[in-house]
Amino acid sequence: MRILIVGAGDVGTNIAHDLADSHAVTVIDRDSERIDALTADAALAGVVGDGRSVGTLDEAGLSEADIVVASTDSDSANVMVCNAAKEATDPHTIARVKDVGLYRAWQSFDKGLGVDAMLCIDLLAARSLVRSVVLPGAKAVDTFADGTAEVAEFDIGAETPISGQSVAEADQYPSVTFAAIIRDGELLIPNGETVIKADDCLVVIGSTHGVSRFAKDVSDRPTLQPDDDIVIAGGDSLGYNVARLFEDRGFAPEVIEHDPERVSRLANQLGTSTVVEADATDVDGFARDHLTEADLLVGTVDDDTNYLLAKLARELGVEQTVEVVDNRDVIDLFESTGLDVVVHPQDIVAGEILQTIYEGGSEKVAVLEHDEAEVLEIEVDEESLLAGSTIQGADSELPQEFVVGAVIRGGTLRTPRGGTVIQTGDRVIAFMDAAVADEISSQL
Incomplete structure (x- = not known):
């Protein structure tokens, strides 16, 4: 297929490289340095320009494109790209957006606006985050086959019961497959004789019940209870959706937000959640007022604040921390310091x-x-x-x-x-x- 990708940020770059070996991929971006970096890969073509312009789209080969992916940092620009492509030809259009309201509007318009598939990054990240928390010990979870199967990643510690066991010894779960081990940054497909070691990341695939049972057996993290204190730092779109999903599962989180207008709106939109006007970037005050009794901290502010809050939460005895990280370059730092779950929305x-x-x-x-x-x-x-x-x-x-x-x-x-x-x-x-x-x- 011929695929046009508008936007050469993290998301656009990653999917371009993933598809380049089997599809004809052209990437459009206004930043010439980004395009130069991408086209260093001989399999990729690039055009410097504004993807909302029909002229730029034509230069990139719109007339022959099967799919147009709009993945800039601007929701409105992404919708405009899809509209421009639809007006000129009729490719399958995909828009990445952040605004949940825009996503809901698209749904109510019977998936119109010139967009065939709209993906809301905040909704997707919120769902992944909550699944990871509800499944103790999992650092990442994805659901397949209409909820029949789950894929989850677990960090193995020295005290984990299966550490030091062979796969044959550890695999006592009839509906779970030990699919892979990531060890020292290298991917290993295990066999029955492979020994699971401390510091491994184990990837399992299985039924939701089987993966849940495995998680409870191998994790030293407690299962979250309905009366546990959940603190969400940040009440933007992502924080709101995390709170709403926790409510759907019977929890009553506390949402901390500094913007008074947003606080009022959240208080009206959420149900069992408590919304508090406070500044999460005032790390000392936040820790003193909101973390001393917390069982779970969810950080949805900025990378620096999320990191500091998580470190303080650990020192104060908070049992679990989940942090949203936007900058790919600092993910390893978050994970190397032992934080429980790190969510990267772009991935x-x-x-x-x-x-x-x-x-x-x-x-x-x-x-x-x-x-x-x-x-x-x-x-x-x-x-x-x-x-x-x-x-x-x-x-x-x-x-x-x-x-x-x-x-x-x-x-x-x-x-x-x-x-x-x-x-x-x-x-x-x-x-x-x-x-x-x-x-x-x-x-x-």
Whole structure:
């Protein structure tokens, strides 16, 4: 396919590189330095200009484009890009937005505004954040097959019960597959003899019940209770959506926001939440007034404030911290200091964009561990290499960096074993190294 991407920020750059090996990708951005950096990759083309301009879109090859992705930092610009593309030709248009109100308006207009698919980064990040908290010990969680299966990442500590065990010894969960281990930044596909070590990151795929049971067994974090004190620092769109999702699960969080108008609006829009007017950037005052009794801190302000609040929360004995990080360059700092869950919204929305355009029958794709690995949800058709094959047979035909984590048949999850036969119509959840994703997806 021919794909135009408008916006060469984190999201646009990541999806461009991911798609470049199997699609003709052109990126548009007003920043010539960004375009120069992107086009250093010979597989990518770039145009310097304003993606809202039909002239710029034409220069980038709009007349032959199958898909236009609008991923600038401006919601209005992204909608205008999609409109301009639709007026000129009729590609499939995808817009990334932050404003939940705009997203709701798009839904009420029967998905109009010239946008075929709109992805709201704050809603997506809020859902991922709350799922990660409700599943104790998980640093990232994604749901597949209409909620039938989950993929989760767990940091293994020296005191984790399965640390030092082989996969065969540790894998006592009938509906869970140990899909991968990330060790010292390297991706490892384990076998039964692989020993799980302290400081590993373990990726598991399984039923929601199975993953929840695994999480409770291996995590030293307590399960969040309805009467626990949840403090959300920041009442912007993301903070509001996090609070609303916690309310949906029976919790009553406290939201801290400094803007009096926003405080009033939140108080009217939220239900069981308590909204307090205070400044989260006054770190000492915030810690004294709001963290001494907290069980969970969620930081949705800015990276620096979120980091300081999380460190103070730990010193004050807050059991869990979840921090939203916008700057990719500081994610490793957050994770290396032992904070429980770090959410990077740009990675989440990049995965959702890839979901709509990935080739080869894939219906969903998630990006894990800073783009080093991908999880695909695939509906097996007659032309798929998997159709009629056993798991063992498929493994012999595909790179070793590929593993089938779950098979869903008739709405029921089946844990794959070597002799499991994959049938046409099955939904397969597969894990793979991002480096071989394009090669593999074309065969599935």
